[in-house]
Amino acid sequence: MRHPHRDRARALRRQSTEAERCLWRYLRNRQCLGRKFRRQFPIGPYIADFACPDAMLIIEADGGQHSADKTKDARRTTFLENKGWTVLRFWNNDILAHTEGVFEVIRDWLRAKSIDHPV
Template sequence: MDQRQFTKVLRQNMTEAEQLLWRHLRAHRTCDQKFRRQQPIGPYIVDFVHFGARLVIEADGGQHNGSADDAVRDAWLKSQGFTVLRFWNNDILQNIEAVLEAILIELAKSIPSPPTPLPQGERGDGKFVSTRDSHEP
């Protein structure tokens, strides 16, 4: 099965914890931020990703406890500029608010806030003023 087909299978067979977390992350529901689920990145398929913030979120079951494969995967993702957050499935299911708060804290670190507008008197009149010398081409 190629990566694209496998991604589709993963989307159709999400765990209960992944489904719960996706309900909160999908459709810009978390601070109007865009997440994708079961997304290929290089040789891996991550559970959730926010490309603008370079944030990967993994929902892990017991099979991931101390996994050497996960350490290699996380190191590769970090080398590509991603931050990886891992949550145990039972934490997602039993304390979704804390999980979402941790995600929001990480998003706040990664996404620049919009610029604050200049005070009324410092905005100018909106006309374009050239600083070029009129003799330059």
């Protein structure tokens, strides 16, 4: 039986935004403190842009459509946090203009998580 979210996730990976492609270059192949990240990762009824399952961390790259519907994003974040995930959101323009800074925020969060809960 085919999983509908899996098919949607595959399509989203093929249609990545410039910001998602930029950030993926930093997260792929365990480049971020040896952590495994996945792109377009299905979680319940949602698909996370990037997820690190062992750290329960989701990274969202938000474009202009997210400023228009904050209620939808809040509902999504609440659902994911209730499942034990932490959601870090970055605007696409910040990812593109300040990639190293965004990556440092992610690394800092993972370092703090490692101190609290060693892998």
